[in-house]
Amino acid sequence: MLSLRQRALLGGIASGALSVGVGTLAVFSYIDSRVSNRFDTALRDRHTQLVVGLSVTTQNPDFLRDLMFDPAYSAPYSGRYWQVTNSDGEIFTSASLFDETIAEPPGSPENVTLWTTSGPEDEAVRSAYQEITYEDGTVWGISVAESQTQLIDERRAAQRSLLPVFAVVGLIGVAGSLLLMSIILGPLRKLQTDVAHRWDSDDDLKPADYPNEVAPLVEDLNQLMRRNRDIVSGSRRHAADLAHALKTPTTILRNELQGLSETGVKTDIAQEALDRVDAQLSRSLARLRAMNTAELTHSRTDLAHSVDRLARLFSTIAERDGKVLEVKSDPELWVRMDTQDIEEVLGNLLDNAVKWCRSTVRLTAKRQEGCIEIRIEDNGPGIPEDARREALRSGGRLDTSVRGSGLGLAIAIDLLNAYGARLDLGISDSLGGLKGRVAIPTKISATSE
Amino acid sequence: MRVLLAEDEPHLCEQVKKLLNAEGRVVDIVNNGVDALHLGTTEPYDMIILDLGLPERDGISVLREWRGAGIKTPVLILTARDGWSERVDGLDAGADDYMTKPFHLPELAARVRAILRRQSGQLNPVIEMGNVVLDTRNGRVTADGVPVDLTAQEIAVLTYLAHNAGRLIPRTELSEHIYEYDGDRDSNTIAVFINRLRKKLGPDLITTVRGRGYMIDSI
Numbered sequence: 304m305l306s307l308r309q310r311a312l313l314g315g316i317a318s319g320a321l322s323v324g325v326g327t328l329a330v331f332s333y334i335d336s337r338v339s340n341r342f343d344t345a346l347r348d349r350h351t352q353l354v355v356g357l358s359v360t361t362q363n364p365d366f367l368r369d370l371m372f373d374p375a376y377s378a379p380y381s382g383r384y385w386q387v388t389n390s391d392g393e394i395f396t397s398a399s400l401f402d403e404t405i406a407e408p409p410g411s412p413e414n415v416t417l418w419t420t421s422g423p424e425d426e427a428v429r430s431a432y433q434e435i436t437y438e439d440g441t442v443w444g445i446s447v448a449e450s451q452t453q454l455i456d457e458r459r460a461a462q463r464s465l466l467p468v469f470a471v472v473g474l475i476g477v478a479g480s481l482l483l484m485s486i487i488l489g490p491l492r493k494l495q496t497d498v499a500h501r502w503d504s505d506d507d508l509k510p511a512d513y514p515n516e517v518a519p520l521v522e523d524l525n526q527l528m529r530r531n532r533d534i535v536s537g538s539r540r541h542a543a544d545l546a547h548a549l550k551t552p553t554t555i556l557r558n559e560l561q562g563l564s565e566t567g568v569k570t571d572i573a574q575e576a577l578d579r580v581d582a583q584l585s586r587s588l589a590r591l592r593a594m595n596t597a598e599l600t601h602s603r604t605d606l607a608h609s610v611d612r613l614a615r616l617f618s619t620i621a622e623r624d625g626k627v628l629e630v631k632s633d634p635e636l637w638v639r640m641d642t643q644d645i646e647e648v649l650g651n652l653l654d655n656a657v658k659w660c661r662s663t664v665r666l667t668a669k670r671q672e673g674c675i676e677i678r679i680e681d682n683g684p685g686i687p688e689d690a691r692r693e694a695l696r697s698g699g700r701l702d703t704s705v706r707g708s709g710l711g712l713a714i715a716i717d718l719l720n721a722y723g724a725r726l727d728l729g730i731s732d733s734l735g736g737l738k739g740r741v742a743i744p745t746k747i748s749a750t751s752e
Numbered sequence: 753m754r755v756l757l758a759e760d761e762p763h764l765c766e767q768v769k770k771l772l773n774a775e776g777r778v779v780d781i782v783n784n785g786v787d788a789l790h791l792g793t794t795e796p797y798d799m800i801i802l803d804l805g806l807p808e809r810d811g812i813s814v815l816r817e818w819r820g821a822g823i824k825t826p827v828l829i830l831t832a833r834d835g836w837s838e839r840v841d842g843l844d845a846g847a848d849d850y851m852t853k854p855f856h857l858p859e860l861a862a863r864v865r866a867i868l869r870r871q872s873g874q875l876n877p878v879i880e881m882g883n884v885v886l887d888t889r890n891g892r893v894t895a896d897g898v899p900v901d902l903t904a905q906e907i908a909v910l911t912y913l914a915h916n917a918g919r920l921i922p923r924t925e926l927s928e929h930i931y932e933y934d935g936d937r938d939s940n941t942i943a944v945f946i947n948r949l950r951k952k953l954g955p956d957l958i959t960t961v962r963g964r965g966y967m968i969d970s971i
Contacts (some may be wrong), residue, residue: 550854561858612840616840643835646836646840
């Protein structure tokens with residue numbers, strides 16, 4: 304679909320072209336009319352001059368050539384001609400006609416008749432003709448004619464001088480349309496910016512900051528965002544209630560099985576089945592949460608704060624086992640993820656690293672080109688390359704006895720995928736064990752949006 | 753040792769109570785947040801096991817109110833909320849430990865013992881008092897290496913005195929920590945338990961300070 308800007312440009316061009324076209328036609332038509340009128344007036348004046356001249360030379364028409372002193376009447380085919388014809392059919396012409404004559408209109412009109420006919424060498428000429436009876440009783444057909452070449456040249460010159468003006472007018476029209484659209488789109492651009500910043504805070508947009516035509520849309524957006532928030536919190540509440548409703552009974556079942564096994568009853572198969580139920584339940588609940596959260600919230604999380612919170616917890620856990628957690632995080636790092644989700648991802652990866660390392664886990668968080676990068680490295684046994692690919696591909700097989708196949712990694716991958724982020728597994732250059740690299744895009748992609 | 757269990761699932765309560773009773777601990781059960789807040793504030797528990805998803809009042813807010821009121825009783829959170837954010841929130845709110853459901857009862861018992869040991873400064877789960885040895889992991893007692901059969905109440909009295917060795921325990925305090933909330937707290941029965949323990953474990957283990965209480969010497 305065309306953007307509003309493209310529509311404005313095309314609309315501006317179309318309306319500019321139409322207005323320039325219509326304007327050009329109107330102005331050219333006016334110029335045509337003005338030039339023709341002026342031409343005809345000049346022709347009438349020359350006709351009058353010839354009529355007056357003939358009035359004193361009816362008895363000796365050849366003398367007219369001396370009376371009509373315009374040099375153009377003397378040069379052959381100069382484009383300016385006169386011709387008089389008496390009732391006997393004798394024709395007297397200007398020297399410019401040389402051996403040619405000018406046609407006379409039919410009907411011998413007694414009023415000056417202007418018409419277009421062909422002159423010498425088939426040249427188009429404009430002619431003024433009138434039949435006049437002088438006081439001495441002689442009747443003369445009197446014609447003056449002028450080549451239309453000059454008229455056409457004059458018209459073309461006027462058109463040529465006006466064309467650039469119309470081109471400028473057309474461009475001004477297009478630019479005006481764009482300017483107008485830009486002014487109209489201003490509030491929409493502000494809305495776009497405000498909505499983008501709105502994801503960073505929980506404040507509603509203010510309809511009063513927008514024109515009357517946009518304010519209802521802003522109110523609708525507020526309602527939509529409130530509804531999204533409600534859906535997310537409802538979904539999370541639902542997931543929490545479901546977790547509580549299912550995990551407590553499975554705990555009771557587990558304890559009953561434990562009691563039975565202590566009396567000698569074989570419960571291994573049942574307990575293993577229960578383990579699978581618990582694991583699948585945890586993963587499904589995490590997926591349920593991730594599904595709605597990533598689509599409906601555009602949360603930002605202070606990563607340094609979350610890293611600090613988790614570091615407190617995992618430092619204690621690591622110290623309990625005689626291990627060390629090293630943390631190095633750039634200040635002012637923000638990620639476009641819900642706080643609980645990013646902490647769940649990092650918590651699962653740290654839990655895995657602390658569990659499998661020999662002595663040291665290192666967490667590094669820093670800004671990279673286009674993303675925030677978090678590395679969690681350890682000096683444990685690592686995961687073979689094939690198993691790493693399998694772990695990332697399948698999202699874990701839920702086998703806690705094999706590193707990289709546990710539930711935590713599967714949940715981390717699900718959550719990161721929901722946000723368009725990714726997890727890579729490799730070998731730590733500095734510690735030699737597993738390296739988990741989380742890359743969270745700094746801009747929301749179209750797919751994750 | 754007296755434990756408050758705040759959990760709204762009755763079957764789970766029974767399982768946990770049975771587990772802790774077997775180790776000589778007395779357990780009071782509440783099934784909502786309001787009662788948990790009240791008992792945790794007014795009764796001298798040795799530790800509290802707190803579910804977060806309690807009816808009427810959320811466990812986290814109850815815990816924050818206890819800590820705000822200066823209640824220092826150790827708290828173990830036992831919840832279905834297994835997110836890392838929630839764990840950090842729970843520990844930041846003042847919990848001493850955090851366990852998620854589903855859990856194994858033996859692990860819960862071990863964590864309860866660890867918390868109680870830390871609380872009393874006893875780092876070893878096996879407490880030796882001269883020739884008498886108390887294994888807090890299973891409530892078993894030996895005298896001169898010979899197992900001694902004690903009742904649950906006798907184990908409760910011995911455990912409380914052993915965890916507070918070197919400190920004179922008034923009879924009322926002892927009764928507050930070995931009887932349930934609704935139990936008959938006849939302090940004369942305390943004297944009966946003390947006498948039975950002396951007969952089974954030797955006359956010198958527990959010292960009576962007349963009119964003030966009982967004491968086991970520092971270990």
